[in-house]
Amino acid sequence: TYSPPKLFSFQVSSPFSTGPRQDDGTFYEFRTYTVKPDKMKYFLELTSKNIHLRTAHSQMVGYWTSEFGGLNKAFHIWKYESFAQRSAVRTALAKDKEWQEKYMSRMLPLLDKQDNEIVYLVPWCELGSPPKDGVYELVTFQMKPGGPAVWGQSFKAAISIHIKTGYTKLIGVFHTEYGLLNRVHVLWWNENSDCRAAGRHSAHEDPRVVAAVRESVQFLESQQNCLLVPTAFSPLK
Known part of the structure; x- marks a missing residue:
């Protein structure tokens, strides 16, 4: 039976370790947005115009659209040094009026679904x-x-x-x-x-x-x- 605490007990120096994290606390957030089929073009234009407001708060690793294996999806990866940093970033974004007004209020109606995962290298x-x-x-x-x-x-x-x-x-x-x-x-x-x-x-x-x-x-x-x-x-x- 899977037991999360046991995963944390692995020694990351092991050559065969595929545990959940490396030596430091750095982790990545995988975010997948399923965009309404007729709104993808506008979604990308809106995101391209305003993404600098988001990257001012934390590091974006990459941003892609799906070509095969799922249509109308935007997949992006964000890097964080700790959960405290992510929490602070989310709080700051919620208070960022420019980000909320120029992007979030216009982007959310374009989506059918949002998913996220927290992952470690x-x-x-x-x-x-x-x-x-x-x-x-x-x-x-x-x-x-x-x-x-x-x-x-x-x-x-x-x-x-x-x-x-x-x-x-x-x-x-x-x-x-x-x-x-x-x-x-x-x-x-x-x-x-x-x-x-x-x-x-x-x-x-x-x-x-x-x-x-x-x-x-x-x-x-x-x-x-x-x-x-x-x-x-x-x-x-």
């Missing part, structure tokens, strides 16, 4: 950056209950083998702290969609990848992915 991964503009793939793995003690080693091995194939670049591996538990998000970068398709085809024929995935998949409950296109104002391109 796994201890063996640093946040990467792309070599140039491209597209991103967010792959979400719902693992079996038990946490990294059960599936951490095999999961890391599978990710490592995919990196070694060289067809894609790892941006980050994130473990959910608030949201669905035993969930891991992997964010990849590719030069374009065709490069990603060709790389995946080659990987599926690579015996190293096949062996690693076969080992890891026994701990997998479900998997989904989404192709993301960075917006003009996204730090990660």
Whole structure:
């Protein structure tokens, strides 16, 4: 049975640890907005014009729209050094009249749904950056209950083998702290969609990848992915 306190007991120095956090308290908030289908163009224009009001309060890692794996979605990542910082930022945003009047009051009616998760980078991964503009793939793995003690080693091995194939670049591996538990998000970068398709085809024929995935998949409950296109104002391109 999954037990959150046990996750915190892992030593982050372990080479196979896939625990919920690294040495410091830095975490990331994944926010997903489902926009009304006929409002996406206006949503992006409004956000592009006013996002500087939001980034004045805390760091935005990236901002994307979904191309495949879910339509009319805006996905963005925000970085925080502590929960106290996030709380202070949310309080400040609520009091920021310019942000509330110019953006929030106009943006909220455009949405059908909002979702968020709090995630940590796994201890063996640093946040990467792309070599140039491209597209991103967010792959979400719902693992079996038990946490990294059960599936951490095999999961890391599978990710490592995919990196070694060289067809894609790892941006980050994130473990959910608030949201669905035993969930891991992997964010990849590719030069374009065709490069990603060709790389995946080659990987599926690579015996190293096949062996690693076969080992890891026994701990997998479900998997989904989404192709993301960075917006003009996204730090990660």
